[in-house]
Amino acid sequence: MTSAVSFQKVSRHFGSVRAVDAVDLDIAPGEFFAMLGPSGSGKTTCLRLIAGFEQPTAGSISIFGERAEGVPPYRRNVNTVFQDYALFPHFDVLDNVAYGLMVKGVGKAERHKAAEEALSLVRLPGYGARRPGQLSGGQRQRVALARALVNQPKVLLLDEPLGALDLKLRENMQEELQSLQKALGITFVFVTHDQGEALSMADRIAVFNDGRIMQIGTPEDIYQRPSTRFVADFVGSSNVLPPDFVQRYSGQRRWGSLRPESICVSNATDGDGVAARLVGTNFLGATTRLALDADGLRLHAMVPAGIPLPAEGEAVMLTFNRESLHLMDEPA
Amino acid sequence: MRSDRGQSAPLGLKISAACGLLFLHLPILLIFVYAFTTEEKSFVWPPPGLTTQWFAVTWNRPDVWQALSLSVRVAAISTTIALVLGTLCAAAVSRTKFFGRETISLLVILPIALPGIITGIALRSAFALADIPFSFWTIVLGHATFCVVVVYNNAVARFRRTSGSMIEASMDLGADGFQTFRHVVLPNIATALLAGGMLAFALSFDEVIVTTFTAGQQQTVPIWMLEELIRPRQRPVTNVVAMVVVLVTLLPILLAYYLTRDGDQIAGSGK
Numbered sequence: 001m002t003s004a005v006s007f008q009k010v011s012r013h014f015g016s017v018r019a020v021d022a023v024d025l026d027i028a029p030g031e032f033f034a035m036l037g038p039s040g041s042g043k044t045t046c047l048r049l050i051a052g053f054e055q056p057t058a059g060s061i062s063i064f065g066e067r068a069e070g071v072p073p074y075r076r077n078v079n080t081v082f083q084d085y086a087l088f089p090h091f092d093v094l095d096n097v098a099y100g101l102m103v104k105g106v107g108k109a110e111r112h113k114a115a116e117e118a119l120s121l122v123r124l125p126g127y128g129a130r131r132p133g134q135l136s137g138g139q140r141q142r143v144a145l146a147r148a149l150v151n152q153p154k155v156l157l158l159d160e161p162l163g164a165l166d167l168k169l170r171e172n173m174q175e176e177l178q179s180l181q182k183a184l185g186i187t188f189v190f191v192t193h194d195q196g197e198a199l200s201m202a203d204r205i206a207v208f209n210d211g212r213i214m215q216i217g218t219p220e221d222i223y224q225r226p227s228t229r230f231v232a233d234f235v236g237s238s239n240v241l242p243p244d245f246v247q248r249y250s251g252q253r254r255w256g257s258l259r260p261e262s263i264c265v266s267n268a269t270d271g272d273g274v275a276a277r278l279v280g281t282n283f284l285g286a287t288t289r290l291a292l293d294a295d296g297l298r299l300h301a302m303v304p305a306g307i308p309l310p311a312e313g314e315a316v317m318l319t320f321n322r323e324s325l326h327l328m329d330e331p332a
Numbered sequence: 333m334r335s336d337r338g339q340s341a342p343l344g345l346k347i348s349a350a351c352g353l354l355f356l357h358l359p360i361l362l363i364f365v366y367a368f369t370t371e372e373k374s375f376v377w378p379p380p381g382l383t384t385q386w387f388a389v390t391w392n393r394p395d396v397w398q399a400l401s402l403s404v405r406v407a408a409i410s411t412t413i414a415l416v417l418g419t420l421c422a423a424a425v426s427r428t429k430f431f432g433r434e435t436i437s438l439l440v441i442l443p444i445a446l447p448g449i450i451t452g453i454a455l456r457s458a459f460a461l462a463d464i465p466f467s468f469w470t471i472v473l474g475h476a477t478f479c480v481v482v483v484y485n486n487a488v489a490r491f492r493r494t495s496g497s498m499i500e501a502s503m504d505l506g507a508d509g510f511q512t513f514r515h516v517v518l519p520n521i522a523t524a525l526l527a528g529g530m531l532a533f534a535l536s537f538d539e540v541i542v543t544t545f546t547a548g549q550q551q552t553v554p555i556w557m558l559e560e561l562i563r564p565r566q567r568p569v570t571n572v573v574a575m576v577v578v579l580v581t582l583l584p585i586l587l588a589y590y591l592t593r594d595g596d597q598i599a600g601s602g603k
Contacts, residue, residue: 078504102515103506
């Protein structure tokens with residue numbers, strides 16, 4: 001089966017800056033794919049390479065088997081939902097949504113009908129006569145979504161789709177995007193710096209750092225079995241354990257990752273475990289995050305809220321299941 | 333420091349403001365009044381009598397029509413050139429990054445910062461050097477130098493306020509460069525161009541200094557007026573022309589002002 005999007009050794013350099021550096025990537029048709037990474041990691045440049053706003057310095061890109069280098073954005077069957085939505089202020093909502101059909105020469109009645117349908121799809125029926133300036137942020141995003149979907153793209157690109165929304169809207173929109181993607185069966189590729197968003201929405205995630213992909217995998221893979229220190233730390237702030245420490249517990253001298261929620265904290269002063277001192281607590285609602293100092297090694301543990309906690313500065317014993325200690329590929 | 337005497341401005345300030353406004357606008361009114369005077373050799377106050385004969389006289393003077401037609405043609409063509417070049421330049425400077433961008437934006441604005449006499453002398457010696465005879469086009473060239481600036485300034489400000497991703501969104505939705513320009517760029521900058529164009533037209537219409545250096549024997553309206561003042565013959569004709577010029581330049585500027593006041597109501601809603 002041909003990939004929806006395929007990158008072969010794709011690089012995009014801006015002068016001496018390697019924004020994207022020899023990236024290999026295969027996105028399956030119908031997949032909900034996330035590109036996750038800190039700002040400046042190359043994820044947005046990758047999205048722009050798929051959209052056609054950037055051309056690769058080296059390597060080749062294909063979209064559903066067709067070579068994409070040199071093909072301008074307006075000849076690609078790919079549509080983008082922009083971070084700032086980029087709605088046209090001089091058109092009303094209906095003409096915004098119908099824009100793609102208008103430039104393709106579809107008649108007015110037909111394109112307005114299609115635009116109405118797209119607006120119902122994003123649950124904004126009857127909003128066609130309004131101006132973008134009269135809509136809330138969440139509504140504008142839906143219009144941007146409808147404007148992209150009306151063209152029936154093979155791949156839909158979303159640049160930080162939830163970045164500008166408040167928490168409640170964000171949660172609603174996450175669910176909505178997921179159900180929309182399932183209903184339409186279109187390949188969705190979205191860029192985010194929020195690991196929670198990537199973990200909860202995507203079928204697969206590519207973690208970017210410094211223009212390279214650190215790891216590609218399912219959310220479980222990425223979260224439970226990070227391959228590098230960067231991934232462990234960036235996705236869910238795992239405890240990164242140095243090779244010497246790991247050797248004591250696993251017998252192998254490799255970097256390890258231990259999830260904060262895998263650590264049990266007890267008041268016991270002896271027994272089989274890691275002796276540590278509690279140096280700080282952060283109440284997070286459902287859980288409490290403990291900062292611990294194990295003989296100079298900074299660790300974090302996540303415990304359910306409501307259980308009694310040792311006082312700050314007290315000595316505690318840390319225990320964890322050996323299986324939850326993940327050994328990473330990165331060389332020691 | 334706030335005055336203790338309430339919200340109203342002090343009397344002295346009110347009087348000086350009124351005097352200032354009168355000083356600015358009374359001479360203009362005076363020009364209108366002299367257009368109706370019966371005395372044709374010199375301007376005497378009060379006018380010995382009132383008449384409307386000068387309108388008919390002006391209408392029948394071919395030199396007035398020649399000057400007026402030359403001025404309108406020069407202004408129209410300089411403005412057109414300025415609209416094209418100024419918009420392209422503004423787009424380049426605000427949309428892309430390239431080596432020497434700041435220098436270019438400074439060089440474009442320079443003609444309006446430089447005294448007109450410098451531009452005039454420079455152009456005149458350049459024309460002489462290149463052996464270009466004075467013509468309609470030498471005036472147009474001179475006027476275009478500062479008209480471009482006006483359009484450029486208006487367009488660049490509007491470009492900075494419009495989101496750059498809008499153009500990308502248009503391309504993304506399948507519009508090629510021309511369609512994007514027509515449906516997205518132009519409607520968004522149209523009022524700025526209209527305002528810039530009208531201002532450029534008005535500037536060109538009453539330009540004297542650069543024109544003196546680039547016109548040769550031809551007379552635009554302002555130059556014709558200067559000549560008329562030197563030889564007193566049917567003097568009120570000058571005033572009639574002045575009235576017409578005021579109307580011709582004031583109306584577009586007022587229109588431009590109202591058009592750019594709220595940027596929300598822009599033409600071209602894609603219907």
